Amino acid sequence: MSEERSLNFIEEIIENDLNSGKYATLITRFPPEPNGYLHIGHAKAICLNFGLTKKYGGYTNLRFDDTNPVTEKTEYVNSQQEDIKWLGFQWKNELYTSDYFDTLYDYAVDLIKKDLAYVDHSTAEEIAALKGTPTEPGIGSTYRNRSVEENLDLFSRMKNGEFEDGICTLRAKIDMASPNMLMRDPILYRIKHAAHHRTGDKWCIYPMYDFAHGQSDSMETITHSICTLEYVSHRELYDWLIEKLGIFPSKQYEFARLNLSYTVMSKRKLLQLVNEDFVSGWNDPRMPTISGLRRRGYTPESIREFCDRIGIAKRENLIELGLLEFCVREHLNKTATRVMAVLDPIKLVITNYQKDQTEILIGENNPEAEDKGGTREIPFSNELWIEREDFMEEPAKKWFRLAPGSMVRLKHAYIVKCEDFKKDAEGNVTEIHCTYIPDTKSGADTSGINVKGTIHWVSRQHAKNAEIRLYDRLFTVESPDAEEGDFKDYLNPNSIEVIKQAYIEPYMSNASKDIRYQFIRKGYYCLDDDSTPELLIFNRTVSLKDAWAKTNK
RNA sequence: UGCCCGAUAGUAUAAAGGUAGUACAACGGUUUUUGGUACCGUUUGUCUAGGUUCGAAUCCUGGUCGGGCAACCA
Helix, strand or coil, X not given: CCCCCCCCHHHHHHHHHHHCCCCCCCEEEECCCXXXXXXXXXXXXXXXXXXXXXXXXXXXXXXXXXXXXXXXXXXXXXXXXXXXXXXXXXXXXXXXXXXXXXXXXXXXXXXXXXXXXXXXXXXHHHHHHHXXXXXXXXXXXXXXXXXXXHHHHHHHHHHCCCCCCCCCEEEECCCCCCCCHHHCCCEEEEECCCCECCCECCCCEEECHHHHHHHHHHHCCCCEEEEEHHHHHHHHHHHHHHHHHCCCCCEEXXXXXXXXXXXXXCHHHHHHHHHCCCCCCCCCCCCCEHHHHHHHCCCHHHHXXXXXXXXXXXXXXXXXXXXXXXXXXHHHHHHCEEECEECCEEEEEECCCCCCCCEEEEEECCCCCCCCCCEEEEEECCEEEEEHHHECCCCCCCCCCECCCCEEEECCCCEEEEEEEEECCXXXXXXXXXXXXXXXXXXXXXXXXXXXXXXXXXXXCCCEEEEEEEECCCECCCCHHHCCCCHHHHECCCCEEEEEEEEECHHHHHCCCCCCEEECCCEEEEECCCCCCCCEEEEEEEECCCHHHHHHC
């Protein structure tokens, strides 16, 4: 490790705790609620929690925070596990908050016995009304002074199913005048006659997040419980419960969640996009979910690198989408197999190349790789497909692709000179006629001719057809959450473009989902899940940087 | 009008009282059989007003701005 990276504030805390001997082993946890798919924001938390124990030793638990049976599903548990593994991390223990329901119940009884909790028969509305506001203190419920015996009895009857949903709750008895709203007698348990994805019908009362999270951390002797900023004000309650219960003192630390430009990151909003069919599902390649990014062609390495680069701090942030794209380009540049594909084809005829002749050319698969990634055979003939945008009837300044009279190199092949072109009635160019220069063959060029432009191509008679899906940002504005009105008003209508008729090298008939491809001069692509041997379908992960498009703007 | 967090180039993130640095972006250049990659260079910053100090991004005080807090969600 030669590169010295400075520590983030959590690493500083951990190093201090480890050096001072406060803890011998670092233990963290990643605690998703199984009520949706994991997204890139979760990836930040995953990389943080797992990365810390990878760096300092110790281990990380995966704990599903499943205290609300009505929103949670096993489908989500499975997808979340798959995503974490795919990102490259392995948890020590697979745990569920629901594993602790018995202990949590005992903790509640303990609190009641200490006269620190009571059963409240107020309605939700009454509780809200008596809660006060941030600027005015709340008022104690009339049930606040029930005796310990009565509370014990009522709480066990709650557990036994004697009450309907919403009839009563168990509340902590703390301070209705606290400046921290969460300390105004927070609800600890509520009644929900709902089947739980793991405990089934065993329980009809479920603990609230605040009565489950800290104690679960404590039971697992989590040394550093890391969460996002919105839990800062929960920390006082977290500490209060641990202290009153006299259990292992896990400590909570908060960092700023990830916000990514041109997307939304809340599970609620992502679920809405899925449910209302704005996208094809949680793993739509335009989604910022881990599964969406995976299908889009992002690699775990690139996502980890991204999480590393964005850093960990406490200030609100909005990361530019460009950084994520940089990270995936950086990784794919080193690893992707280069092939040629023509997305918007126009016919190029080489008039001095023999009609029935086919020549096999050799192409390096990856000039960035040590062994050049091996080579492949590329058939060449007198009729090719080239990219429509690589020809300009009236060339712009500094244009060094094809134009009447100009020369370009055909990648891996010969230099050709444009002699003529044809147009249809509407004025669209339909065909380009060139002559090739025989002694300019790639790797054996003895001509001494130098051309500035190199373009990609596919032999017309050998080309495979492919469908190509181009993606763009999901939203038209940087921060859809911050805009007026509904975030869906800002969906990008052009976030997907499907090209039905693209041509690709015959080599790609053996394309694999495990291999990432660079379509030379175009971008990085991967085989989509919808692809079949009969119809190859590719997703554009990200385009290549295009300096020409920029200067031309 | 309460409490809590925060504020360093366009975006992120360092500097633990002592030269404001790094990455991405932008701009310019070199190399190049991908207008890609690689490499080199340039521009741009401590929210504000006081105070402490030989010296403040850092410590203190006031202000400003941004975010969070009044779910039987997590």
